[in-house]
Amino acid sequence: MTLRRKPAGIGRRKSAALLLTLSTAVAGAALAGPGAGVGQASSHREAPLIASDPQVDNTDLYAFSSPDKSDTVTLVANWYPFQEPNGGPNFYPFATDAHYDINIDSQGTGKPDLTYRWTFRNEDRRGDKTFLYNNGVVNNLTDPTLLFRQHYTLQEIRAGHRPVTLVRDAIAAPSNVGKASMPNYGRLRNQATRRLPGGGQTVASQAADPFFLDLRIFDLLYGGNLSETGHNTLNGYNVNTLAIQVPKSALAYRGNATRNPVVGVWSTTERRTLQLSPGKATPTGPYVQVSRLGNPLVNEAVVPAGLKNAFNALPPSQDHNQPRLVGRVLDPEVPKLIQKIYGIPAPATPRTDLQEIFLTGIAKAAGGPLAVDLNSQLLNKDIDKRRFVPAEELRLNMSTPVTADPNRLGVLAGDFQGFPNGRRMGDDVVDIALQVLEGATPGHLVQALAAGDGVNGPGRPFTGTFPYIALPFTDAVNQAG
């Protein structure tokens, strides 16, 4: 099965993440161990088995030409979904044994030509006296009342070069512990925003989850009643966000965004493992990729269930070696479900159009049915096209002009700067994905599904300047409604 219902009312998502993750979340609370329950603790220890791992869970990725600085691109990657803003000393740190990466493939090889990597360390001044994260009002990042801070280093890693440290030991904006403690979170986030050498800026912060959808739409594919849509399941929850704005030339192949305007982007998280080799174990080991995200909804609506773990572990350069993945793109399950439930005929297979959207980017040279030159690295003039491989990436043509009045349906509505040509905060990727899966093309929507999930924008509006993502919510979700 590709689609999973949301179990037990627990949402979790990856990108939109409706499905699979849901199971992980329940598991976190629920499916722990193969516990014995009997016997000496020492005789049969029951360890947790299937916990969720939200700290390293990629939820969404955005890549767009900055609307207010059109010579730059903004990349925003989110982690750690469903952060409840209220309810006590809640703090949602980044993991300190992880790499938080945004990867850029400018040649179409499925391998990163460039990686922006954030790593974190904790500064914990709480001691044993308190478990609270602040002992007074926090007006500034450096206020002594803030007892727990995360510092981060941002590196730029280019293939074949030594890593360059762009930001050393900067302070991340903390989780917002509430209006009384942090009366002006925007000020904290501004203080946390750092200029980059060579132009650009970055910030690590908590933010309102910008993804918007009705998670129940996937329940309803089973329930067969789209009239119940329209509730933004994610409204009120926060995420951790890493945002970076850089000149287009920093991303483009050979630094030339005119000749090589297309980049493929995906985010990954790696965690450091541990070596147990007998006799010389050290508590460290290499880093292992545990989460990956490019296009929204791919992990939910495209990747087959038995391949999700592999998908999260593999680099995009391996996608074309996964026949089950390619097969599912060419023959997706969602349209069949919709046909069964709503009687809307599924488009004929193989779906080479979807292959173009998800795996190659849209270009005449990609050989697919969408004969438009939009966002494949094959459009880059200086690359070696023999090295090009189909790979699941969020592809952005940086030369597409910024749209003055963006349309939430992006390319489908003739707004070629929107998803799937990169992704902006306001792009309604659930509705777009449903339409695309049903075979819609620009200007030709599938009317029966035109209402989509009935959620057309985020609960808290994104902003017009970097980092665009909204400040975190502060009210308990159950009250915020």
Place this chain on the structure above:
Amino acid sequence: MRRLALIATAAALCAGLTGFAVLEHSADPPGPPAPLSAPGRGDSVPGGPQSMGAVITKLQAGLRQQPADAAGWAQLGSAYVEQARLTVDPTLYPKSESALRRSLALQPQDNTAALTGMAGLANARHQFGQAREWAGKAVAVDPYAWAPYGALNDALTQLGDDPAAQDAVQHMLDLHPSTESFTRASYALELHGRTTEAAQALQRALDDASSPADVAFCQHYLGELAFNTGHPQQALDHYHRALAADPTYTASLAGSARAEAALGQTDRAVTDYRAAVARVPQPQYVLELGELLQSLGRDGEARTEYGVLRAEQELFAANGVVDDLNLGQYQADHGDPQLAVTLLTAEWHRRHSVLVADALGWALHRAGRDAAALPLARQADRLGWRDALLRYHRGVIEQSLGDDASARTDLAGALAANPHFSPLHAPDARTRLARLQGHR
């Protein structure tokens, strides 16, 4: 009291009433208040602490709507196992099995979640050979799934296949370094006597833990490591941190009691043990309380606890839990050593873990068969686990065989590892050692 409810349930089961529908089980069985509800958090808070009962209720509701949802049945089956672990209610195991089998019937192919659930259930029932098989099937379906390697490791550890168990942990670590794999790594390291590294692995597990229950788990086992290395005050601090993270983490209440007893705070220890047993009648807590009471000369109260323990063991057996190890350990020290030898010999035929080796060796000693006991006591030492009780057992066996030099070394070693390892046996170790050293 909770235990009476359990025993009543056992009686019902024994009367053949096991066929009730899987979904009919109310989420929170009668007895003490469900220990898992966290104050101030709604049930629907994703990612927040949820009571297992609430999770089960929601899964049940969803499955009433979508009875063909194979993944939902798999989750429900695993949730029952977890609920059973937290509440020590083995009547949930048959329900778990029904749910998991239903999942497998609905989706026979590629059902990693249900296969992993079956492995977890088999582990919970101490059917470690079956657990290994189920986990192997899950791995075959999805080699990138890391959870089955956890169940596989648990099974292999208990079966005594230590190299394979270690491989499974390493595989799990390399697929998904996380609290689930670091905690297992810690146990593997501890069993191999690498206590410092075991604590480091637990610290990493703690750093990655995102739920109160996982934080409590890591703090608790940091406490266990501290206690087992002779640091009861440090252990108590860890147990308190576990309870601060998750006040319902009863294992740390029992741990606190054990540490308090070691620190001489016996009244507080008895109180905390009784509170822990009232919340979750884990046989281990009952046994420890009984032994503490016995060490305090309160033999009548101790006998009451041992009676409860025997009833619980019958209940577990009635629900498919094979636990000859636990029962044998109890019989060796407090009941019939011959029976203990019978039970543990059967267990030894099933699996060769160091724990079974130790228990069988000790039972043989208690039955007067020290020559047969010694090779098993040495088997128990094969990984280098620095466990005071194991070493004490070996020392006593050696002493009985007249090997005073070895006995002195091992008894002193046991007390050096942890002077408070048992309220009954640590004083005995001291007495024996003094006798062996000639200062009576």
